[in-house]
Amino acid sequence: MRGVRLGAVAGSLLPNGLAGNAVAGLVRRARGEFGLLGFLGFLMALATVIQPRFLNPSNLRDILVQAAPLLMVTMGQAFVILVRGLDLSVASLMATVAVLATAFNAQSDVMIAPIFAAAIVFSALVGLINGWLVTDRGVSPFLATLAMMILLQGLRFSYTQGAPAGNLPAGFRVLGAGDLLGVPINLLVTLALAALLWLILHRGVFGRRVFIVGGNPRAATLVGISANRVTIACYVICSVMAGIGGLFLVGFVGTLDNWVGRGYELDSIVAAVMGGVALTGGRGSIAGAFLGALILVMIFNVIVIMGLPVQGQFVVKGVVIIAAAAVYANWTIQHRSRA
Numbered sequence: 001m002r003g004v005r006l007g008a009v010a011g012s013l014l015p016n017g018l019a020g021n022a023v024a025g026l027v028r029r030a031r032g033e034f035g036l037l038g039f040l041g042f043l044m045a046l047a048t049v050i051q052p053r054f055l056n057p058s059n060l061r062d063i064l065v066q067a068a069p070l071l072m073v074t075m076g077q078a079f080v081i082l083v084r085g086l087d088l089s090v091a092s093l094m095a096t097v098a099v100l101a102t103a104f105n106a107q108s109d110v111m112i113a114p115i116f117a118a119a120i121v122f123s124a125l126v127g128l129i130n131g132w133l134v135t136d137r138g139v140s141p142f143l144a145t146l147a148m149m150i151l152l153q154g155l156r157f158s159y160t161q162g163a164p165a166g167n168l169p170a171g172f173r174v175l176g177a178g179d180l181l182g183v184p185i186n187l188l189v190t191l192a193l194a195a196l197l198w199l200i201l202h203r204g205v206f207g208r209r210v211f212i213v214g215g216n217p218r219a220a221t222l223v224g225i226s227a228n229r230v231t232i233a234c235y236v237i238c239s240v241m242a243g244i245g246g247l248f249l250v251g252f253v254g255t256l257d258n259w260v261g262r263g264y265e266l267d268s269i270v271a272a273v274m275g276g277v278a279l280t281g282g283r284g285s286i287a288g289a290f291l292g293a294l295i296l297v298m299i300f301n302v303i304v305i306m307g308l309p310v311q312g313q314f315v316v317k318g319v320v321i322i323a324a325a326a327v328y329a330n331w332t333i334q335h336r337s338r339a
Contacts, residue, residue, distance in 0.1 A: 176251020
């Protein structure tokens, strides 16, 4: 009975099915994702007109390799935004995990698995603390994750004394920048993670609970869902994805500094919002977040091709945030008027 009741509430609360019509909600979501694909195609066409060599396979491969870490972080960030939060600590966590990896000072590829295990455990602990601060202690997501960002930065600089040192197994370079049958390895891993997160969010009970908690936390409590547990789990997922992304990023870069992943906290939020993940919670998809990250990377690439200054990226981010806030404010007003 509880499963039936949960399904019924989910169908009535999901923002893509507010009228109680799940099929119509899926159609609208698919239409939005096709729109993102269309915009991505437009950007590719624009880049090709500006620079005909843009569609060169080697250039497209480089773009995808560079995009993979951001794709990972954005999909994790989407979970947190879906439950009305955000995580500003992801970039600092990426750098800290990279430092943690070098702390093993390992040269053998045999140590890659233990390094990944340690990074995932550490990242999960960070996400657990973030979620606990937001739920049980009532700290705002902004302040909680900002404090975690500063804490991780302090720990990282205290350990490295400002000059990180240590070795990473050569296999990290292969994971971050190598190919398998002509396809970037980090992209293959990203696609596998995307498939897993899609199943969790869109085909599992936990995913339905995420949408219910993000759409209406009070209603979630009424049907017996622990909003706190769901929220904490989302923060853990976000941190684990950031940790994995940090390892792949340091493998791609090939060198380590205390600022690996800098800027990913803002980029991941902007990318998720561009992909249709509502800042008000309860609305979005993994596919949308994935496409949003690709679009953001493509926009940056077009800016570079056009010869515009790097500062133009910040202008783009600001415009996207303002536009997204306006769009979702309008959506909220329409939703309330219908209610």
